Amino acid sequence: MAKKTLVTAALPYANGPLHLGHLAGAYIPADVYVRYQRLKKTDVIFICGSDEHGVPITIRADREHVSPREIVDRYHFMMKESFRRLGIVFDNYSRTSLPMHYKISQGIFLRLNEKGYVREQQVKQYYCPTCRRFLPDRYIEGECPNCHRTDARGDQCEGCGRWLEPEQLIGPKCKVCGSPPEMRMTKHWYFRLSQLQKRLEQWQASKSEWKGNVREFCAGWFQEGLTDRPITRDIDWGIPVPLPDAAGKVLYVWFDAPIGYISSTVEWAEKQGSPERWRDYWCDPETRLIHFIGKDNIVFHAIVWPAVLMAHEGFVLPDQIPANEFLNIEGKKLSTSRNWAVWVDDYLQIFPPDPLRYYLAANAPESKDSDFTWKDFQTHNNAELADILGNLINRSLSFIEKQFGGKVPAPSELSSADRELLAAVADATDRIGRSFEEFQVRRATVELMDLARTGNKYFNDAAPWSTIKTDRARCATTLNTTVQLEAALALLMDPIMPFSAEKLWKMLNMPGSHRDHAWDDAPRLRVPDEHPLGLREILFHKIEDDIIDQQIQKLHSSTPA
Ligand SMILES: [Zn+2]
Numbered sequence: 001m002a003k004k005t006l007v008t009a010a011l012p013y014a015n016g017p018l019h020l021g022h023l024a025g026a027y028i029p030a031d032v033y034v035r036y037q038r039l040k041k042t043d044v045i046f047i048c049g050s051d052e053h054g055v056p057i058t059i060r061a062d063r064e065h066v067s068p069r070e071i072v073d074r075y076h077f078m079m080k081e082s083f084r085r086l087g088i089v090f091d092n093y094s095r096t097s098l099p100m101h102y103k104i105s106q107g108i109f110l111r112l113n114e115k116g117y118v119r120e121q122q123v124k125q126y127y128c129p130t131c132r133r134f135l136p137d138r139y140i141e142g143e144c145p146n147c148h149r150t151d152a153r154g155d156q157c158e159g160c161g162r163w164l165e166p167e168q169l170i171g172p173k174c175k176v177c178g179s180p181p182e183m184r185m186t187k188h189w190y191f192r193l194s195q196l197q198k199r200l201e202q203w204q205a206s207k208s209e210w211k212g213n214v215r216e217f218c219a220g221w222f223q224e225g226l227t228d229r230p231i232t233r234d235i236d237w238g239i240p241v242p243l244p245d246a247a248g249k250v251l252y253v254w255f256d257a258p259i260g261y262i263s264s265t266v267e268w269a270e271k272q273g274s275p276e277r278w279r280d281y282w283c284d285p286e287t288r289l290i291h292f293i294g295k296d297n298i299v300f301h302a303i304v305w306p307a308v309l310m311a312h313e314g315f316v317l318p319d320q321i322p323a324n325e326f327l328n329i330e331g332k333k334l335s336t337s338r339n340w341a342v343w344v345d346d347y348l349q350i351f352p353p354d355p356l357r358y359y360l361a362a363n364a365p366e367s368k369d370s371d372f373t374w375k376d377f378q379t380h381n382n383a384e385l386a387d388i389l390g391n392l393i394n395r396s397l398s399f400i401e402k403q404f405g406g407k408v409p410a411p412s413e414l415s416s417a418d419r420e421l422l423a424a425v426a427d428a429t430d431r432i433g434r435s436f437e438e439f440q441v442r443r444a445t446v447e448l449m450d451l452a453r454t455g456n457k458y459f460n461d462a463a464p465w466s467t468i469k470t471d472r473a474r475c476a477t478t479l480n481t482t483v484q485l486e487a488a489l490a491l492l493m494d495p496i497m498p499f500s501a502e503k504l505w506k507m508l509n510m511p512g513s514h515r516d517h518a519w520d521d522a523p524r525l526r527v528p529d530e531h532p533l534g535l536r537e538i539l540f541h542k543i544e545d546d547i548i549d550q551q552i553q554k555l556h557s558s559t560p561a
C-alpha cells in the first residue's frame with residue numbers, strides 16, 4: 001500500500017477571478033497529479049481554499065465602498081465555481097475567513113509564542129491622523145524617488161518596478177483620505193526565523209530530488225542569512241492577535257494563509273464525520289505532504305512555512321514542493337492590473353475545459369517560463385487532440401458501426417503488429433505513470449499523444465478498409481485491438497482530460513466508470529467480444545480561425561495602451 005499523500009495547491013487570493021497563470025502554475029499540475037494518484041488507489045486527499053485576508057482585499061473594498069466580507073464572498077464563490085467547471089476536484093475547498101481557521105491560526109501563534117519563537121519589537125510606522133489608524137505599506141502613495149512617478153505605492157513603484165519602503169516616498173499621502181501621514185511608534189510581533197536557519201538547511205540538504213528552481217532559490221536566502229519577520233499588522237481585517245496587549249493587531253496574511261492547509265483538512269475531516277482524521281495526514285510522519293505552487297510562493301512554502309511547522313512541532317514537513325515558473329500571454333508578462341490576462345470564465349464561455357487542460361499540461365512552465373498563445377492553443381487542439389487522438393477514435397468506432405453492426409468484433413489470431421500495439425499500451429502506462437510521479441506533466445502529455453500516434457499508425461498500416469474485402473477475420477482483429485487501446489486511453493487520459501475520458505468510456509459503452517479501475521490495469525482492460533458500442537460523438541471539435549482571431553482581438557482591446 002502506498003503512503004498517505006496530502007496534496008495542496010496554493011490558496012488563491014480572493015481578490016479577483018482566476019486566470020490562466022493561476023491554472024498553469026499550480027492548479028492544473030496539482031489536479032493532474034492527484035487524479036493520477038487516485039487511479040493508483042493511493043490514500044490521497046487534495047486540499048485547498050480561498051486566501052481571504054490581507055491589504056489588497058481591504059483596498060479593493062475601500063475602493064468599491066463595500067465591506068471586505070463582500071469582496072471575499074464574491075471571489076470565493078466565483079473561484080470555487082471556476083474550479084468545478086474545469087474539473088479541478090478538491091477533497092475540500094475551504095476559506096480562511098472561517099471561525100475554525102481563526103482558532104487554529106491563533107493556536108499556532110500562541111504555541112510559537114510560548115516556545116519562544118516570537119518576539120515583540122517597537123517599530124516606526126506611518127499613521128494617518130485623519131483616518132486614525134496605522135497605514136500598511138500599500139495604503140501609502142507618493143512620488144517614486146527613482147522614476148518620480150507620482151502614484152508609487154509604499155511597497156513598490158509600478159512605474160519602474162523598484163521595491164520601496166514607505167519612508168522613501170516623496171510627499172507621502174494616505175491612500176484613503178489623501179492626508180499626509182505622520183511617523184509614530186507601534187509594536188509588532190516577529191517570528192524568529194533566524195533561529196531556525198540551521199535546522200532548515202539541514203532538512204533541505206536531504207531534498208536532492210527537489211526541483212532546481214526551489215533549491216537554488218532557498219540556497220540564495222540561506223546565504224544572505226534569514227532574518228526575523230513581522231507576523232502582525234495594524235489593520236482591522238484579519239485574525240486578531242490573541243494576546244491581551246494586541247488590540248487592533250491582526251496576524252499577517254502570509255502567516256495565516258498556509259495554516260489554511262491545516263484548517264481546510266480539519267474541515268474535511270469534520271465533513272467526513274471523523275473530526276480527528278486530519279491528524280492521520282498532518283501528524284503521521286509517513287504522510288507525503290506535497291505543496292503545488294507558483295515560483296512567487298517559494299519563499300513562503302520552502303522556508304517560512306516549514307520553519308513554522310518545525311517551531312510548532314508535531315506536524316509533518318513538506319516532502320515535495322513542485323514550484324512552477326510563470327505563464328506569459330502572447331509573449332508578454334501576464335498582468336492583471338493591465339488586464340493582460342486570459343480569464344478562466346471568459347475561456348469557458350467559448351471552449352470546453354479539456355483542450356485548455358491539455359494545452360496547459362503540454363506547455364507547463366516546469367523549468368522555465370512558458371508562453372500561452374491563442375494560435376498555439378488552436379494548433380494543439382486541432383493538430384493533436386482532433387487530428388490524432390479524436391480521429392483514431394472516431395474512424396475506428398464508425399468503422400465498427402458500419403461494418404460490424406456497432407458490435408466490437410471478436411478477434412482471431414493476433415499478428416505481431418497487434419501484439420506490438422498491446423505492448424505499447426503496457427509500456428505507455430508505465431512511462432506516463434512515472435512522468436506523473438516525477439511531476440513531469442509535459443513529458444506525460446507527449447507520451448500520451450505518442451500512444452495515440454502509435455494507434456493511428458497501426459490502424460493505417462493494418463488498412464481495415466481493405467482487409468474487410470479480403471480477410472474479414474483479420475479486419476475484425478484490427479478493430480478489436482484498436483478498441484482495447486481506446487479503453488486503455490480512457491484511463492490514461494483521465495488525469496489530463498477527465499471530461500473526454502468519461503465521454504470515451506461512455507462511447508465504448510463500458511459498465512460503471514473508468515475510475516473504478518486502477519491505473520496499472522489499463523493494459524488489461526478488456527472490451528468483451530460482440531460488445532455493443534454506445535452513442536458515438538465527436539470527442540474534440542476543431543477550432544476555426546475566426547474564433548481564435550476574436551480571442552486575440554479581445555485580449556488586445558481590453559488592455560489599456
Ligand atoms: Zn518608480
Ligand SMILES: [Zn+2]
Binds near residue numbers: 174177179
Ligand atoms: Zn487617511
